[in-house]
Amino acid sequence: MAARAWRAKRRGEIEVDPSLGVKRSKPKTDGYPAWTHAEVAAFRAHWPIGTVARACFELVCWTGARTKDAITLGPRNIDHDGVLTYRQTKTGNPALVPWSSPLPPYAIGWADERETVKAALSCLAGGFTFLEAQGRVRSVKGLGNVIRDAAAAAGIEKSAHGLRKYRLTAIAESGWQAYAIMAWGGHQTLAEAEHYTRSADRKRLVMGQGQTGNVVSPARLDTKTAKN
DSSP, rough: HHHHHHHHHHHTSSSSSSTTTTTOOOOOOOSSSOOOHHHHHHHHHOOBBBBBHHHHHHHHHHOOOHHHHTOOGGGGGBBTTSSSEEEEETTEEEEEEEEESSOGGGGGHHHHHHHHHHHHTTSSSSSSSOOOOOOOHHHHHHHHHHHHHHHTTTTOOOOOOHHHHHHHHHHHTTTTOOOHHHHHOOOSSHHHHHHHHHHHHHHHHHTTTTTTTOOOOSSSSOHHHHHH
């Protein structure tokens, strides 16, 4: 359109280029890609329990928290029912994650994974936050770098935010409602959560699974190490 207007202006057909001030719209993207089950398994195989990389990874992977929220999480966020609750920095909405409480139906198959999170965190000093480093709260950039660099060492080009998408996608793939994703991920609107359920529904349809999926089993865990 701009080229045609420029040529018309040169021919004297118009005096002002009507395309001036018009910005080209950028195509929408899905942002950071979600981790796959194979990538999560590969990371766990590369980084054993007892390493800082594994501790940071497991906390973000289980909670689905953004890095700016993950660095603030600690024992004080766990209520008397065993639910880890925090208010998101980005939206102000609460997010609720089962920590020691009974797991919801769609997450029954994740019981071993949850225990692995606690085993992984035991290598850190703990305190005010789970991820404290030498008595200091870990920074947002520091947490993101730890996960990114550790992923790269395992041959995975993914980010910490991709782990949030992994968790919320897993909930959607279990066939549960968008409200479950809203509660765990702390989404502000139903439409945000439905993005995950729509994608999962389309995948189930082409795989011949109908409208209801089974509980998704997590990628293989280092369960033997977690129990020691």
